[in-house]
Amino acid sequence: xxxxxxGSNVLFAGDYDGLVVxxxxxxxxxxxxxxxxxxxxxxxxxxxDHLVGYCVDRGWSGIENLSLIPGSVGGAPIQNIGAxxxxxxxxxxxxxxxxxxxGRLKRMESRDCRFAYRDSRFKADWRDRFLILRVAVRLGxxxxxxxxxxxxxxxxxxxxxxxxxxxxxxxVIAIRNRRLPNPALVGNAGSFFKNPVVDTERLETLLSxxxxxPAFALSEGGYRVPAGWLVENCGWKGVSRGGAGVSSTHxxxxxxxGGAEGRxxxxxxxxxxxxxxxxxxxxxxxxxxxxx
Ligand code: NAP
Numbered sequence: 001x002x003x004x005x006x007g008s009n010v011l012f013a014g015d016y017d018g019l020v021v022x023x024x025x026x027x028x029x030x031x032x033x034x035x036x037x038x039x040x041x042x043x044x045x046x047x048x049d050h051l052v053g054y055c056v057d058r059g060w061s062g063i064e065n066l067s068l069i070p071g072s073v074g075g076a077p078i079q080n081i082g083a084x085x086x087x088x089x090x091x092x093x094x095x096x097x098x099x100x101x102x103g104r105l106k107r108m109e110s111r112d113c114r115f116a117y118r119d120s121r122f123k124a125d126w127r128d129r130f131l132i133l134r135v136a137v138r139l140g141x142x143x144x145x146x147x148x149x150x151x152x153x154x155x156x157x158x159x160x161x162x163x164x165x166x167x168x169x170x171x172v173i174a175i176r177n178r179r180l181p182n183p184a185l186v187g188n189a190g191s192f193f194k195n196p197v198v199d200t201e202r203l204e205t206l207l208s209x210x211x212x213x214p215a216f217a218l219s220e221g222g223y224r225v226p227a228g229w230l231v232e233n234c235g236w237k238g239v240s241r242g243g244a245g246v247s248s249t250h251x252x253x254x255x256x257x258g259g260a261e262g263r264x265x266x267x268x269x270x271x272x273x274x275x276x277x278x279x280x281x282x283x284x285x286x287x288x289x290x291x292x
Contacts, residue, residue: 001018001019001020001021001100001128002016002018002019002020002021002128002291003020003021003022003023003128003131004020004021004022005022005023005044005071005072005074005075005078006047006048006070006071006072006075007071008070008071008075008183008189008190009071009075009079009189009190009287009288009289010189010288010289010290010291011189011262011265011266011288011289011290011291012262012291013262013263013266013290013291013292014262014263014291014292016291021131022045023043023044023045023072023074023131023132023133024043024045025043025044025045025046025133025134026042026043026045026046027042027043027046028040028041028042028043028046028051028054029041029042033138033140035140035141036140036141037138037139037140037141038060038138038139038140039093039136039137039138040054040055040060040136040137040138040139041134041135041136042073042134042135042136042137043073043133043134044072044073044074044131044132044133044134044135045072045073045074046072046073047071047072047073048066048069048070048071048072048073048075048076048081049067049068049069049070051063051073051137052064052066052067052068052169053067053169055137055139055165056165056166056169057166059141059164059165059166060139060140060141060165061139061140061141061142061143061144061165062086062090062091062137062138062139062140062142062165063086063088063091063137063139064144064165064166064168064169064172065083065084065085065086065144065145065146065148065151065168065172066081066082066083066086066088066172067168067169067172067173067176068172068173068176068177069081069083069190070183070190073135074132074133074135076088076135077089077092077095077113077115077120077122077132077135078120078122078123078132079118079119079120079123080113080115080116080117080118080119080120081118082117082118083172084148084150084151084172084175085145085146085147085148085151086145087115087117087118088115088137089110089113089115091137091138091139092110092113092115092135092136092137092138093109093136093137093138094107094108094109094136095107095108095113095132095133095134095135095136096108096132096133096134097130097131097132097133098130098131098133099129099130100128100129100130100131101129105133106130118194118287143162144163144164144165144167144168145168146163146168146171150175151168151171151172151175154171154172154174154175155167155168155171158171178249179249179250180247180249180250180253181247181249181250181253181255186247186255186256186257187255187256187260188247188253188254188255188256189254189288190253190287190288191227191228191252191253191287191288192252192253192254192269192286192287192288193227193231193252193269193272193273193284193285193286193287194227194284194285194286194287195224195225195226195227196224196225196227196230196282196283196284196285197218197222197223197224197225198215198222198223198225198282199221199222199223200222200223202281203215203223203225205281206225206280210233210280213225213229214226214229225282226252227252227284228250228251228252228253229251230276230279230280230282230284231246231251231252231272231276231284232251233279234272234275234276234279235275236251236272236275237251240257241264241267241268241271242259242260242264243256243257243258243259243260243264244256244257244260244264244265244267244268245257245260245268246268246272254268254269254272262290266290269286272284
């Protein structure tokens, strides 16, 4: 059995030989908490961005940086979606899921889910074990987070120094619309590759050959290198192989220009991986879930 959310992080390499289940719960419930905080409980089948818009329209701050991320509410904890300096786990309160092994409902809190960078327990030993039904986030009258460089630059264009959550949402939508192809218009699964992490020694070797290479120090050690930069610098941005291609606005996104089959996208991904390995000595890992 395959549990599918919005399908926005999935590539089908062929037909799936089994039952595909999609949760369609889309209701929203709001609990008022002390200090002007709210707990917003949303059905897992609701479009994630619908939930963000609903909260921002009411002035509830916390998830505005995650505007326009495709997919469903139920997918948010699985991927621990993140963007522009905020990740889902920051606002997560609890979720309710059906244990497909025992048939029982289970309520989970943050410590159960083992959230990490774009990762959770639902992608490890709990993969395919639970059908997430409802997700609760805790939001409040907090100041929005806007220190992520591209977000700050976008806000500065409008002379905004102290943005509201609605201003942050508008800025994020503007950046994403410029850089990331809309999956409703051009088939894509968001970031196709994970951003690799390298150690200091590897980084020094890379920098000695490419002084412009961006790298971000991580608190847990190592440096994150943007996969999009590596792919772009191997000359792939905007390239097509039949209907399969690399976005011309962001090289981390592989797109279906029309008629490409899953295996053609995978063949293109393999070519890209080989060229990044040959030029930088880095083996890219796929972020997209491939269904064979
Ligand atoms: P970007 O700003 O070009 O950054 C590319 C990479 O560099 C990201 O991994 C980002 O880390 C990292 N980075 C940039 N500035 C940083 C800083 N000051 N400190 C530490 N790390 C920094 O990103 P983008 O590709 O256009 O995407 C914008 C945001 O949306 C990013 O947060 C990205 O993760 C998110 N996004 C996610 C997906 C997905 O499918 N998972 C798809 C598109 C975009 P972070 O990833 O920690 O931000």
